Amino acid sequence: MKSYVSFIESKRAEMQPAGFTVERDSLHASLFDFQRDLVRWALQRGRAAIFAGTGLGKTRMQTEWAMNIHQQTGGDVLMLAPLAVASQTIREAADLGYEITMCRSQDDVRPGLNIANYEMLHKFEPVLFDGVVLDESSILKSFTGKLRTELIESFAFTPYRLACTATPAPNDYMEIGNHAEFLGVMNRTEMLSMFFVHDGGETQKWRLKGHAEDAFWRWVASWGVVLEKPSDLGYPDDGYILPPLMITDHVIGVEGEPAKTLSQRQRARRETVAERVAACAEIVNATDKPFLVWCDLNIESEMLTAAIPGAVEVKGSDKPVHKEQAMLDFAAGKIRVLVTKPSIAGFGMNWQHCADMAFVGLSDSFEQVFQAIRRCYRFGQTSTVNVHMITSSREGATAENIKRKESDFRKMVSEMVQYTKDITSETVRQADRDVAEYTPERPITIPAWLRSEKFAS
CATH class of the missing domain: 3.40.50.300 (P-loop containing nucleotide triphosphate hydrolases)
Incomplete structure (x- = not known):
């Protein structure tokens, strides 16, 4: 008869990497060390999110990621971005020596890297792409939005997926859940039932279960990297100190x-x-x-x-x-x-x-x-x-109110980084399978009807 421990073992949430390994030195030499390690980690994961502060080079990282997907698979990659950001991305890619094709429909797609505005998504055939990049992926924030649903459903079978956006508010759990759902890690409903309790009568009010906070952020860190500056992951902040x-x-x-x-x-x-x-x-x-x-x-x-x-x-x-x-x-x-x-x-x-x-x-x-x-x-x-x-x-x-909210936001982000940075610092340097650990602390009595031959196998 299976023991209870082995039963729990079979139910553990395993989030295995779905990508491939590249040598760190094979990535573009112009990328900073932390950028190359993040790209390498995201390629190993196959489906990943980079939640990074503004100005940390998300465009360069997602372009390098996309080029490696193309080189590995020989297939095409679609990058989606807000209006005007697409042209900006094409220029930054040119600095890396890469060409990205601006597209308004599937007819414009060329072998390699392609980019379009989110508004044009309905004119493409997602099944024809081996990889997809969501730039400014906070567009997934609206958990009832039409575009959010379209993005998740359209790329549900795309082998390689990358979402890049600024650091989300730590208590914006719906945005985190939508990212997990887009990446195929876990749907939002499962996330809520596993880690949260409903807080009152408002459907959008959820709070972490008291004992689940650490487990939740460990889970997030298994598929998403959170950083506001390079030193959050143990890298030097040279060139990343903001002026007043x-x-x-x-x-x-x-x-x-x-x-x-x-x-x-x-x-x-x-x-x-x-x-x-x-x-x-x-x-x-x-x-x-x-x-x-x-x-x-x-x-x-x-x-x-x-x-x-x-x-x-x-x-x-x-x-x-x-x-x-x-x-x-x-x-x-x-x-x-x-x-x-x-x-x-x-x-x-x-x-x-x-x-x-x-x-x-x-x-x-x-x-x-x-x-x-x-x-x-x-x-x-x-x-x-x-x-x-x-x-x-x-x-x-209004200035004092803005400053207060800014201070509150910074405090929350700092707490989120503290929860994830030790795990992330380790995993961005080596891809490990991340599983939810179960450690029994007290014996449990199995009812007699469960010990019967009928349920023993």
Whole structure:
């Protein structure tokens, strides 16, 4: 008769590597040591996620990973990215000596590496690719979203999968679960039942079981790498120390009582557009440096573009070609001032050439503000980044609130890194099979009916 220990042994969650081994020195020589080790680890896993801070070179790592998949299999790899980020990726790949084909449909695909915007996914045949890369894979965050479901279902049988994004909020378990599901590690429902308990009546509120926290992060570390800087994995931080970030409140005095509710705050924003736009224009027009102006309302965008000579507006209704070209021209220095929304350009772009920005209208999403700031405040930035938060007295000061949320986020990320870094530091240097350990601490009595011959085999 099987013992209980052997029964548990048969139920252990084994997450075996599905990739192949390459020599570290065979990877592109321009990659930093930590980048080469992460690429090697991701190739060994076959299906993996890299959660890395902005500016750590995710584009170079995912390109090197994709090229090795192509060389190993002889098949094609599809890279998916947000608008304008695809062109940026092609340029960075050229620096490595690699060619990536920009595609709008399956008809454009060429042997090797291909890239498309997420919006074009429905025009491709995922089954024809041996590998897929999701750039800015936080797009999987929405666990009810149509695109999230389409991505998971479309690539469920793709042999090699890589997801790359910035470090997720440690308590954003749905994003982590969606990544695990995309990679074929475990579906979100199984993850929740194994590691979490439902917290109250809200369907999105889940918390880790008290005894499962360590096991959960060990599980995450078996298929995902989490780091904010190279030293998180034991590498030197040379070149990865960020300059200062200065967030300044500009509170414009206007008549009226401070808003207390969301609807009152939104009304205050609409009724104080002229004052806030004038304050921003004064700041931007006083310098000839590159400037990034973020807004939240269409009227803010229109008035800012009119008030700042030479400013170029990118709005949601613009054609994709205009959006992409404007963002690339700003990166190239052809445009001095770009006016847009975090929801349009707040993810993926590298604008370290710019160290000055202003928020004339703020959404209530901390993540959008956080990501928008990181278009400029990222590794590779050499100047102090100045962020101007322009609000009216009816809205209240925002800088302190942003700083508080930033501090809370950093604290949570630090805790997540602490949980995973020892495991990750070891596994990025050698691919090991990771299994959930079961160590019995007390004897268990097996009921007589289970000891019968009927159930003994």
